[in-house]
Amino acid sequence: DAKTTQPPSMDCAEGRAANLPCNHSTISGNEYVYWYRQIHSQGPQYIIHGLKNNETNEMASLIITEDRKSSTLILPHATLRDTAVYYCIVRVAGMQGAQKLVFGQGTRLTINP
Amino acid sequence: DTGVSQNPRHKITKRGQNVTFRCDPISEHNRLYWYRQTLGQGPEFLTYFQNEAQLEKSRLLSDRFSAERPKGSFSTLEIQRTEQGDSAMYLCASRPSGGAPDTQYFGPGTRLTVL
Numbered sequence: 628d629a630k631t632t633q634p635p636s637m638d639c640a641e642g643r644a645a646n647l648p649c650n651h652s653t654i655s656g657n658e659y660v661y662w663y664r665q666i667h668s669q670g671p672q673y674i675i676h677g678l679k680n681n682e683t684n685e686m687a688s689l690i691i692t693e694d695r696k697s698s699t700l701i702l703p704h705a706t707l708r709d710t711a712v713y714y715c716i717v718r719v720a721g722m723q724g725a726q727k728l729v730f731g732q733g734t735r736l737t738i739n740p
Numbered sequence: 741d742t743g744v745s746q747n748p749r750h751k752i753t754k755r756g757q758n759v760t761f762r763c764d765p766i767s768e769h770n771r772l773y774w775y776r777q778t779l780g781q782g783p784e785f786l787t788y789f790q791n792e793a794q795l796e797k798s799r800l801l802s803d804r805f806s807a808e809r810p811k812g813s814f815s816t817l818e819i820q821r822t823e824q825g826d827s828a829m830y831l832c833a834s835r836p837s838g839g840a841p842d843t844q845y846f847g848p849g850t851r852l853t854v855l
Contacts, residue, residue: 670846730782
Protein backbone atom coordinates (compact mmCIF):
# COMPACT_ATOMS: atom_id res chain seq x y z
CA ASP A 628 0.00 0.00 0.00
CA ALA A 629 1.20 3.49 -0.81
CA LYS A 630 2.47 5.74 1.95
CA THR A 631 0.48 8.83 2.94
CA THR A 632 1.59 12.13 4.46
CA GLN A 633 -0.72 14.30 6.56
CA PRO A 634 -0.14 17.39 8.68
CA PRO A 635 0.01 16.43 12.36
CA SER A 636 -2.59 18.96 13.47
CA MET A 637 -5.08 21.52 12.22
CA ASP A 638 -7.58 23.94 13.69
CA CYS A 639 -10.91 25.07 12.30
CA ALA A 640 -13.66 27.35 13.56
CA GLU A 641 -17.05 25.84 14.25
CA GLY A 642 -19.41 26.25 11.31
CA ARG A 643 -16.62 26.69 8.78
CA ALA A 644 -15.43 24.12 6.27
CA ALA A 645 -12.55 21.94 7.44
CA ASN A 646 -10.18 20.94 4.64
CA LEU A 647 -7.80 18.11 5.50
CA PRO A 648 -5.03 17.40 3.00
CA CYS A 649 -3.31 14.11 2.29
CA ASN A 650 -0.35 13.41 0.01
CA HIS A 651 -0.03 9.97 -1.58
CA SER A 652 2.45 10.55 -4.41
CA THR A 653 3.26 6.85 -4.88
CA ILE A 654 -0.35 5.73 -5.25
CA SER A 655 -0.96 2.98 -7.80
CA GLY A 656 -3.72 2.96 -10.36
CA ASN A 657 -5.81 0.39 -8.51
CA GLU A 658 -5.43 1.89 -5.03
CA TYR A 659 -8.29 3.68 -3.35
CA VAL A 660 -8.08 6.56 -0.90
CA TYR A 661 -9.94 5.91 2.36
CA TRP A 662 -10.59 8.29 5.22
CA TYR A 663 -11.34 7.24 8.76
CA ARG A 664 -11.57 9.31 11.91
CA GLN A 665 -11.13 8.50 15.57
CA ILE A 666 -12.87 10.50 18.21
CA HIS A 667 -11.18 10.36 21.59
CA SER A 668 -11.52 6.99 23.33
CA GLN A 669 -13.55 5.47 20.50
CA GLY A 670 -12.72 3.09 17.66
CA PRO A 671 -12.00 4.48 14.19
CA GLN A 672 -15.02 5.36 12.06
CA TYR A 673 -15.21 5.08 8.29
CA ILE A 674 -15.92 8.38 6.56
CA ILE A 675 -15.53 8.06 2.81
CA HIS A 676 -13.43 6.54 0.06
CA GLY A 677 -12.71 7.17 -3.62
CA LEU A 678 -10.63 6.04 -6.57
CA LYS A 679 -10.33 9.01 -8.92
CA ASN A 680 -13.65 10.81 -9.01
CA ASN A 681 -14.71 13.23 -6.32
CA GLU A 682 -17.08 11.65 -3.83
CA THR A 683 -19.66 13.04 -1.42
CA ASN A 684 -21.75 11.45 1.29
CA GLU A 685 -23.67 12.64 4.31
CA MET A 686 -20.49 13.08 6.32
CA ALA A 687 -17.97 14.63 3.97
CA SER A 688 -16.64 15.25 0.48
CA LEU A 689 -13.46 13.79 -0.96
CA ILE A 690 -11.58 15.69 -3.64
CA ILE A 691 -8.86 13.73 -5.46
CA THR A 692 -6.47 15.58 -7.77
CA GLU A 693 -6.36 14.56 -11.39
CA ASP A 694 -2.92 12.97 -11.01
CA ARG A 695 -4.22 11.22 -7.85
CA LYS A 696 -1.10 12.19 -5.91
CA SER A 697 -3.07 14.06 -3.28
CA SER A 698 -6.56 14.43 -1.91
CA THR A 699 -8.55 16.63 0.43
CA LEU A 700 -11.26 15.63 2.85
CA ILE A 701 -13.83 18.38 3.32
CA LEU A 702 -16.17 18.64 6.29
CA PRO A 703 -18.49 21.34 4.98
CA HIS A 704 -19.83 22.74 8.25
CA ALA A 705 -17.60 21.56 11.06
CA THR A 706 -19.08 21.09 14.52
CA LEU A 707 -17.40 20.54 17.87
CA ARG A 708 -18.20 16.82 17.50
CA ASP A 709 -15.91 16.67 14.47
CA THR A 710 -12.89 17.12 16.74
CA ALA A 711 -10.94 13.91 16.13
CA VAL A 712 -7.86 12.36 14.55
CA TYR A 713 -8.39 11.90 10.82
CA TYR A 714 -6.55 9.14 8.99
CA CYS A 715 -5.93 9.00 5.24
CA ILE A 716 -5.25 5.44 4.06
CA VAL A 717 -4.40 4.19 0.59
CA ARG A 718 -4.96 0.60 -0.35
CA VAL A 719 -6.26 -1.77 -2.95
CA ALA A 720 -9.90 -2.62 -2.46
CA GLY A 721 -11.98 -5.60 -3.36
CA MET A 722 -9.21 -8.19 -3.51
CA GLN A 723 -8.91 -11.39 -1.56
CA GLY A 724 -6.87 -11.52 1.58
CA ALA A 725 -6.86 -9.63 4.84
CA GLN A 726 -7.06 -6.13 3.38
CA LYS A 727 -5.84 -4.82 6.67
CA LEU A 728 -5.80 -1.09 7.21
CA VAL A 729 -2.39 0.55 7.66
CA PHE A 730 -2.82 3.69 9.75
CA GLY A 731 -0.31 6.51 9.93
CA GLN A 732 -0.39 9.09 12.68
CA GLY A 733 -3.18 11.08 11.07
CA THR A 734 -4.18 14.72 11.50
CA ARG A 735 -5.51 15.86 14.84
CA LEU A 736 -8.35 18.25 13.91
CA THR A 737 -9.58 20.62 16.59
CA ILE A 738 -12.83 22.48 16.02
CA ASN A 739 -12.91 25.70 18.01
CA PRO A 740 -16.12 27.41 19.16
CA ASP B 741 -28.46 -2.09 14.19
CA THR B 742 -25.94 -3.24 16.74
CA GLY B 743 -22.35 -2.42 16.05
CA VAL B 744 -19.20 -4.21 17.06
CA SER B 745 -19.04 -4.70 20.82
CA GLN B 746 -16.00 -5.38 22.97
CA ASN B 747 -15.69 -6.47 26.56
CA PRO B 748 -14.38 -5.43 28.92
CA ARG B 749 -13.92 -1.78 28.04
CA HIS B 750 -11.13 -1.40 30.55
CA LYS B 751 -8.80 -3.90 32.16
CA ILE B 752 -6.12 -3.27 34.75
CA THR B 753 -3.83 -6.15 35.54
CA LYS B 754 -0.52 -6.85 37.16
CA ARG B 755 2.51 -7.86 35.16
CA GLY B 756 2.64 -11.59 34.61
CA GLN B 757 -1.10 -12.15 34.71
CA ASN B 758 -3.15 -13.49 31.81
CA VAL B 759 -5.98 -11.48 30.29
CA THR B 760 -8.68 -12.27 27.76
CA PHE B 761 -10.73 -9.86 25.69
CA ARG B 762 -13.90 -10.58 23.75
CA CYS B 763 -15.20 -9.11 20.50
CA ASP B 764 -18.69 -9.58 19.11
CA PRO B 765 -18.74 -8.47 15.47
CA ILE B 766 -21.72 -7.22 13.53
CA SER B 767 -23.86 -10.25 12.72
CA GLU B 768 -23.33 -11.62 9.20
CA HIS B 769 -19.84 -10.11 9.07
CA ASN B 770 -17.61 -13.06 8.37
CA ARG B 771 -14.32 -11.11 8.52
CA LEU B 772 -12.86 -10.00 11.81
CA TYR B 773 -9.73 -8.05 12.69
CA TRP B 774 -7.78 -7.24 15.81
CA TYR B 775 -5.65 -4.10 16.04
CA ARG B 776 -3.56 -2.59 18.82
CA GLN B 777 -3.16 1.12 19.43
CA THR B 778 -0.61 2.69 21.73
CA LEU B 779 -0.79 6.26 22.93
CA GLY B 780 -0.34 8.81 20.18
CA GLN B 781 -0.10 6.24 17.41
CA GLY B 782 -2.53 4.93 14.82
CA PRO B 783 -3.92 1.42 15.19
CA GLU B 784 -1.64 -1.46 14.13
CA PHE B 785 -2.92 -4.69 12.64
CA LEU B 786 -2.56 -7.82 14.76
CA THR B 787 -4.58 -10.58 13.14
CA TYR B 788 -7.41 -11.44 10.75
CA PHE B 789 -10.11 -14.10 10.65
CA GLN B 790 -12.33 -15.18 7.84
CA ASN B 791 -15.10 -17.13 9.49
CA GLU B 792 -13.32 -19.34 12.04
CA ALA B 793 -10.02 -19.47 10.16
CA GLN B 794 -7.17 -17.26 11.30
CA LEU B 795 -5.63 -16.34 7.96
CA GLU B 796 -3.08 -13.68 8.80
CA LYS B 797 -1.02 -12.71 11.81
CA SER B 798 1.27 -9.74 12.27
CA ARG B 799 4.76 -10.22 13.63
CA LEU B 800 3.53 -7.97 16.45
CA LEU B 801 1.55 -10.97 17.65
CA SER B 802 4.18 -12.65 19.82
CA ASP B 803 3.77 -16.18 21.12
CA ARG B 804 2.21 -14.75 24.29
CA PHE B 805 -0.77 -13.65 22.22
CA SER B 806 -3.44 -15.98 20.92
CA ALA B 807 -6.67 -15.24 19.16
CA GLU B 808 -9.58 -17.51 18.41
CA ARG B 809 -12.89 -17.36 16.66
CA PRO B 810 -14.27 -20.81 17.40
CA LYS B 811 -17.62 -20.69 15.62
CA GLY B 812 -16.99 -17.88 13.22
CA SER B 813 -18.93 -15.43 15.35
CA PHE B 814 -17.35 -13.84 18.44
CA SER B 815 -13.59 -13.75 18.89
CA THR B 816 -11.27 -13.73 21.88
CA LEU B 817 -7.77 -12.33 22.25
CA GLU B 818 -5.69 -13.69 25.09
CA ILE B 819 -2.42 -12.29 26.34
CA GLN B 820 -0.38 -14.54 28.61
CA ARG B 821 2.21 -13.33 31.08
CA THR B 822 1.40 -9.69 30.42
CA GLU B 823 4.19 -7.14 30.27
CA GLN B 824 4.02 -3.38 30.76
CA GLY B 825 4.63 -2.94 27.04
CA ASP B 826 1.31 -4.67 26.38
CA SER B 827 -0.51 -1.63 27.76
CA ALA B 828 -2.58 -0.36 24.85
CA MET B 829 -6.04 -0.10 23.37
CA TYR B 830 -7.08 -3.34 21.67
CA LEU B 831 -9.52 -2.75 18.85
CA CYS B 832 -11.71 -5.22 17.03
CA ALA B 833 -13.23 -4.59 13.61
CA SER B 834 -15.47 -6.57 11.30
CA ARG B 835 -16.65 -6.38 7.73
CA PRO B 836 -18.85 -8.38 5.41
CA SER B 837 -17.52 -10.54 2.65
CA GLY B 838 -17.11 -8.61 -0.56
CA GLY B 839 -19.28 -5.71 -1.65
CA ALA B 840 -18.77 -2.01 -1.53
CA PRO B 841 -17.68 0.07 0.21
CA ASP B 842 -15.30 -2.54 1.59
CA THR B 843 -14.87 -0.81 4.91
CA GLN B 844 -14.19 -2.03 8.41
CA TYR B 845 -16.45 -1.31 11.35
CA PHE B 846 -14.64 -0.85 14.62
CA GLY B 847 -15.69 -1.53 18.17
CA PRO B 848 -15.00 0.85 21.06
CA GLY B 849 -11.89 -1.03 22.11
CA THR B 850 -10.56 -2.54 25.33
CA ARG B 851 -8.03 -0.43 27.15
CA LEU B 852 -5.44 -2.58 28.90
CA THR B 853 -3.20 -1.21 31.62
CA VAL B 854 -0.45 -3.47 32.91
CA LEU B 855 0.99 -2.37 36.23
